[in-house]
Amino acid sequence: MFKRVVICGVGLIGGSFALALRQAGLVETLVGVGRRRETLEEAQQLGLIDEIATDWAVALKGADLLLLAMPVGQMSAVMAAAAPHLEPQTLVTDGGSTKADVFEAVYSHLNHCLANVVPAHPIAGAEKSGPSAAFAELYRGKRVVLTPLPENAPESIERVRAAWAACGAVVSQMSPQDHDRVFAAVSHLPHLLAFGLVHQIQGRGNAEQLFGFAASGFRDFTRIAGSHPEMWRDICVANRHALLAELDAYLTELAYLRALLMQGDGAGLESLFAEASAARNAWAEKYLK
Amino acid sequence: MFKRVVICGVGLIGGSFALALRQAGLVETLVGVGRRRETLEEAQQLGLIDEIATDWAVALKGADLLLLAMPVGQMSAVMAAAAPHLEPQTLVTDGGSTKADVFEAVYSHLNHCLANVVPAHPIAGAEKSGPSAAFAELYRGKRVVLTPLPENAPESIERVRAAWAACGAVVSQMSPQDHDRVFAAVSHLPHLLAFGLVHQIQGRGNAEQLFGFAASGFRDFTRIAGSHPEMWRDICVANRHALLAELDAYLTELAYLRALLMQGDGAGLESLFAEASAARNAWAEKYLK
Known part of the structure; x- marks a missing residue:
């Protein structure tokens, strides 16, 4: 060929x-x-x-x-x-x-x-x-x-x-536009969030203590924070417009979660977690074998 | 015994x-x-x-x-x-x-x-x-x-x-206070963030398309979003003060990341990613066998 x-x-x-x-x-x-x-x-x-x-x-x-x-x-x-x-x-x-x-x-x-x-x-x-x-x-x-x-x-x-x-x-x-929007949502944003979480923890005075009690949830959530810095710099810069739109949508979600926490709204939190959990499990059922 | x-x-x-x-x-x-x-x-x-x-x-x-x-x-x-x-x-x-x-x-x-x-x-x-x-x-x-x-x-x-x-x-x-602060940082916040990401995607008109292109990074980042909604409602409500403090620290981190993206500051992003990546890989080296 x-x-x-x-x-x-x-x-x-x-x-x-x-x-x-x-x-x-x-x-x-x-x-x-x-x-x-x-x-x-x-x-x-x-x-x-x-x-x-x-x-x-x-x-x-x-x-x-x-x-x-x-x-x-x-x-x-x-x-x-x-x-x-x-x-x-x-x-x-x-x-x-x-x-x-x-x-x-x-x-x-x-x-x-x-x-x-x-x-x-x-x-x-x-x-x-x-x-x-x-x-x-x-x-x-x-x-x-x-x-x-x-x-x-x-x-x-x-x-x-x-x-x-x-x-x-x-x-x-x-289309390249659809491509960049889709991957900003399901790939680029999660990478940014994972890098941010680890960066935020490692800069603290008690980082050693925190890392010492991190378990399997942290392990999986942050796996992609071990990715190649230069590659991800380039992706984030190249796709920054779509990524900013995704980040802003996510910040709106976090503002909502923050309000539920402030109000101690257990029913609101449970309903959101139940929807997310059902969607995640349905996704895993369909795409992970 | x-x-x-x-x-x-x-x-x-x-x-x-x-x-x-x-x-x-x-x-x-x-x-x-x-x-x-x-x-x-x-x-x-x-x-x-x-x-x-x-x-x-x-x-x-x-x-x-x-x-x-x-x-x-x-x-x-x-x-x-x-x-x-x-x-x-x-x-x-x-x-x-x-x-x-x-x-x-x-x-x-x-x-x-x-x-x-x-x-x-x-x-x-x-x-x-x-x-x-x-x-x-x-x-x-x-x-x-x-x-x-x-x-x-x-x-x-x-x-x-x-x-x-x-x-x-x-x-x-x-101490119970130290305990709750440590786990807010390395466990409760990542759960909240993963629930939030999946919830935010599943509510969209093109959720099927987005889920269809989600790959291994998404899989691991969101694994904990499949967790038990009632259990996590209770944890978030019980520990909401420490969790709000962690969420606010994280929102500050995201505001910084957002500014780097807005400015297209590749050097700033790469330096943050490199620090996070080094910390994540050092953690994995020490704690994952």
Whole structure:
């Protein structure tokens, strides 16, 4: 399916894509590009990539597919650097968690090849990052959302869809605006809230005592606060408008909860908790197996 | 060690205590008391208790130890009902997640036997509740915090400590005020926040779409939103002063995060995320094995 696939950012997302494509037998040569030589060498030693390219001209010579899998804050600079070397047949997709900013970067730098650029967001992650965290099954059964451009050629969308599907993903499509609103609500806001809770506790004089009595509820609630700071900085900045709207809706919810607590309104609290609990359990029943 | 142990509330907490004491060979007869006959019968069939008592006089006749393991909102009424039947040798402990309110109930109803009443909070839970959720290993390696009364006899504290230790728990002591502040921060607030997030999403027109794209971050962040609504109503009402103080501290944190987002301050966000991430990962390294 692909003779030469170039992966920019050979960490969890890019490395797992490489391993999955290889396992599916769909690629001849995998080429790694990235900021740090050590990371690329580690990825090569781990068998994620066959070649390291230090130069976009060399990397993209004869390339069928380019995956951009860096933190979203680097998208624009990387697209600008890669743009002159994209060939007519080269498809471009990405692994960014936000899409409006990727669109902006695409229209700024890749105007000459809009037919071939199909943005994507794989809904898969882990606390670990870097090449050693990559594994071929990361995308198995996970969702990948494509946010095609109006200018995309139908066969480009289909080939990019097929590449992600070959990794085991369940592929769907959305507009970038819908995408960013949905993920602000169910992913970006929870990350912000978890980072905030841990930050707020660790700054206290009795942080050691507090952490010492934290148990399984705290463990699960804050798992995502262990996530990659740079990646989440970029997501929050890129998607700050949708995220602010979500944060404000949540602050309204907290103001309501605060009023119930102030009034000692047990019935009001119980009814809210019962609705949340029923919804959470219904969600788990439907989506967690 | 104990001839007759009475468990009021034969669910996850009470039932697991019963099973663990039995497994440790420390009890001859286990007696169950509770609101609902069916629950008591289920507990008896599951072997959590030997006898069902429908009357406090019968239940407490010759009892060595009474465990109060109902939602904390029932503490005061249960203590008032049990009080006339407590014998001079009967120790009392409880499994309540808040302690200032338990103290208030103790001083209201159990003034005649303060030497023997040693409040406790086992830091162990699960999403499931009821007799069928109970298991003997629930407390193994988990913390139990005793909040003794100034009036406690040292040997009462020691016997209650030994009972919880026999369940496999790591027992420590704290004042009820410190207890309630610590758990407001690391347990009660995260529960409130998780309930609030799910409640806020499930009330929307596009809730189905949002839930459909929620992934592992959402799953873990909201696990505790599936908790028992009545239990958490009681905890939030009982500990509302400490919880309001925590909520307000958290709202200050969110106001700061909101300002960083408004300004698109990537450096500020990254620095906060990096501190939180380092603290979360250090906590996991130390406490999760």
